[in-house]
Amino acid sequence: MPDAERRKEILSRFLKEVWTDGDADAAERYIAPSYTIRHDPGDPWDGKLLDLEGYKERVRISRAPFPDQRFEVQELFADGDAVVVTWLWSAPHLGEIPSFPASGKTIRMSGATVYYFDGDRLTGHWQITDRLGVYRQLSSP
Amino acid sequence: MPDAERRKEILSRFLKEVWTDGDADAAERYIAPSYTIRHDPGDPWDGKLLDLEGYKERVRISRAPFPDQRFEVQELFADGDAVVVTWLWSAPHLGEIPSFPASGKTIRMSGATVYYFDGDRLTGHWQITDRLGVYRQLSSP
Numbered sequence: 424m425p426d427a428e429r430r431k432e433i434l435s436r437f438l439k440e441v442w443t444d445g446d447a448d449a450a451e452r453y454i455a456p457s458y459t460i461r462h463d464p465g466d467p468w469d470g471k472l473l474d475l476e477g478y479k480e481r482v483r484i485s486r487a488p489f490p491d492q493r494f495e496v497q498e499l500f501a502d503g504d505a506v507v508v509t510w511l512w513s514a515p516h517l518g519e520i521p522s523f524p525a526s527g528k529t530i531r532m533s534g535a536t537v538y539y540f541d542g543d544r545l546t547g548h549w550q551i552t553d554r555l556g557v558y559r560q561l562s563s564p
Numbered sequence: 565m566p567d568a569e570r571r572k573e574i575l576s577r578f579l580k581e582v583w584t585d586g587d588a589d590a591a592e593r594y595i596a597p598s599y600t601i602r603h604d605p606g607d608p609w610d611g612k613l614l615d616l617e618g619y620k621e622r623v624r625i626s627r628a629p630f631p632d633q634r635f636e637v638q639e640l641f642a643d644g645d646a647v648v649v650t651w652l653w654s655a656p657h658l659g660e661i662p663s664f665p666a667s668g669k670t671i672r673m674s675g676a677t678v679y680y681f682d683g684d685r686l687t688g689h690w691q692i693t694d695r696l697g698v699y700r701q702l703s704s705p
Contacts, residue, residue, distance in 0.1 A: 427643070462638075462650075462674065464674060464694045464696075464697050465694070465696060465697070497603075497690070498646075498678070498690075499643075500641055500642075500643035500644070500646055500648050500678070501641075501643050502568070502640075502641035502642050502643055502648075503641070505639075505641055507641050507643075507648045507676070507678075509603075509678060509690055509692075533603065533605060533692060534692055535648070535676035535677075535678070535690075535691075535692045536676075537639070537641070537648075537650060537676070549638070549639075549650055549676075550676075551650075551674060551675055551676045551692045551693065551694055552692065552694075553605045553606070553692055553693075553695065554694065554695070554696035554697075555605075555606060555695035555696040555699055556605050556606070556695075558696055558699075
């Protein structure tokens with residue numbers, strides 16, 4: 424299988440297993456020894472270099488208020504050492520996040536993420552998410 | 565020149581001429597007869613199908629509060645009929661937008677946009693921008 428198609432499959436499995444299903448330990452099969460969050464405005468780990476344990480911690484902390492979240496891949500684009508994924512996300516809001524106690528609301532978000540590969544391992548990402556959309560859903564009565 | 569490289573060049577020129585330099589009429593050289601805004605949360609034209617005049621109008625109205633804006637391309641990724649661009653944007657805020665009169669502040673934003681091609685023409689986009697970052701800059705004292 425060509426690199427581009429294989430990496431798209433790897434990325435789809437990674438998003439499902441680690442983020443949708445919440446298996447933080449599965450990150451061991453996908454994340455390189457050093458993972459750089461190159462750009463991710465609003466993410467507490469923006470700009471940070473993470474090792475595998477740091478990445479797993481990020482998964483656990485990020486998912487805690489939204490344990491039943493689901494990433495739905497829209498499209499995948501491979502070029503060079505990168506795969507770009509556009510995605511929709513939804514989750515019931517079940518735990519506190521800064522300024523917002525658990526509301527039980529189903530929150531919807533969309534985003535676009537560039538994942539960088541070394542071989543079949545992820546070395547980092549550059550991401551934009553529609554944070555204002557989330558903020559407005561959380562703020563509405 | 566392969567399609568992928570030529571389309572990256574076309575997209576870079578389009579962003580500079582139409583959006584950074586503000587030459588709405590230059591859109592005639594880039595936009596297909598039908599242009600679909602597939603996904604662009606917060607954009608007043610989200611979901612709309614535009615003809616060339618509609619696209620030019622969008623450029624003029626969107627740029628009016630930010631006439632000196634500048635798009636800085638970070639990276640370009642080509643796959644299939646699409647080119648994805650990650651970008652930084654900055655502009656002095658010189659005209660009113662809803663809830664915010666002209667502030668003179670330099671506003672910074674980042675985003676990721678999938679542009680779809682038919683031949684060398686753009687037929688639409690799927691975009692996420694960091695709207696919350698902009699909102700916070702406008703809201704800060």
